[in-house]
Amino acid sequence: MLNPDQDAGVQSVPPHALADRENIAALVDAFYLNVRADDLLGPIFTNRLDGHWDQHLPKMIDFWAGLALREKGYQGNLKAVHQVLPDLTPAHFNRWLKLFIDTVESHYEPAAAIGFIEPALRIAHSLQLSRFGWDFKIPAVQLELLEQINPRKTGEAEGREVATVGVGIATAVNRTEDADAALVAAATTAGLATDL
Ligand code: HEM
Numbered sequence: 001m002l003n004p005d006q007d008a009g010v011q012s013v014p015p016h017a018l019a020d021r022e023n024i025a026a027l028v029d030a031f032y033l034n035v036r037a038d039d040l041l042g043p044i045f046t047n048r049l050d051g052h053w054d055q056h057l058p059k060m061i062d063f064w065a066g067l068a069l070r071e072k073g074y075q076g077n078l079k080a081v082h083q084v085l086p087d088l089t090p091a092h093f094n095r096w097l098k099l100f101i102d103t104v105e106s107h108y109e110p111a112a113a114i115g116f117i118e119p120a121l122r123i124a125h126s127l128q129l130s131r132f133g134w135d136f137k138i139p140a141v142q143l144e145l146l147e148q149i150n151p152r153k154t155g156e157a158e159g160r161e162v163a164t165v166g167v168g169i170a171t172a173v174n175r176t177e178d179a180d181a182a183l184v185a186a187a188t189t190a191g192l193a194t195d196l
Pocket of ligand 1: 078124127
């Protein structure tokens, strides 16, 4: 595994048709290299994680393997971790998603890429609702992305305005002021096998 605490180059390989643990490790490495180089996100991650990447990266591989491969392994509290990060704004989430989607698309063929992008969008939605309040309006760009990758699961098909199933569930559960349940619901919708 590539550790951003050490200097290392990035290799480019043809996109994978299927996710496996090895290529998920490569995806995670590449994503965090991109994140570290990003002007908006880089400082947040280096402040928290420099000197600790050895603990963070295996956790992220477990997390994505849980989603993409239905493996058990990730144990953590996503909401608590992101709740304490200072000065997060919706712009941070937009950038995180853009970098993540770009990295996934450069590593996987489209059918496999969706297995990462869809849960990322749904979980990002829930994290934003937890962080900014349940009446926060998810940025249109994120709703449009989810609509593009999975039009059958949007409310539009049922004659409503564009609203995703994940956001719908998270919003409904957030109305009971149980944001942890919202995250679990979104992760379950996304296919994450473990508790958040
Ligand atoms: C604004 C966007 C985001 C920022 C700035 C951000 C930042 C961070 C940082 C700094 C950590 C390390 C915290 C620490 O250990 O002290 C972290 C952990 C983590 N992030 Fe994010 N994150 C973002 C969005 C997301 C999204 C959308 C997902 C999932 C789709 C995600 C998944 C995770 C996971 C699984 C961990 C490990 C949590 C744990 O320690 O159990 N993050 N994030």
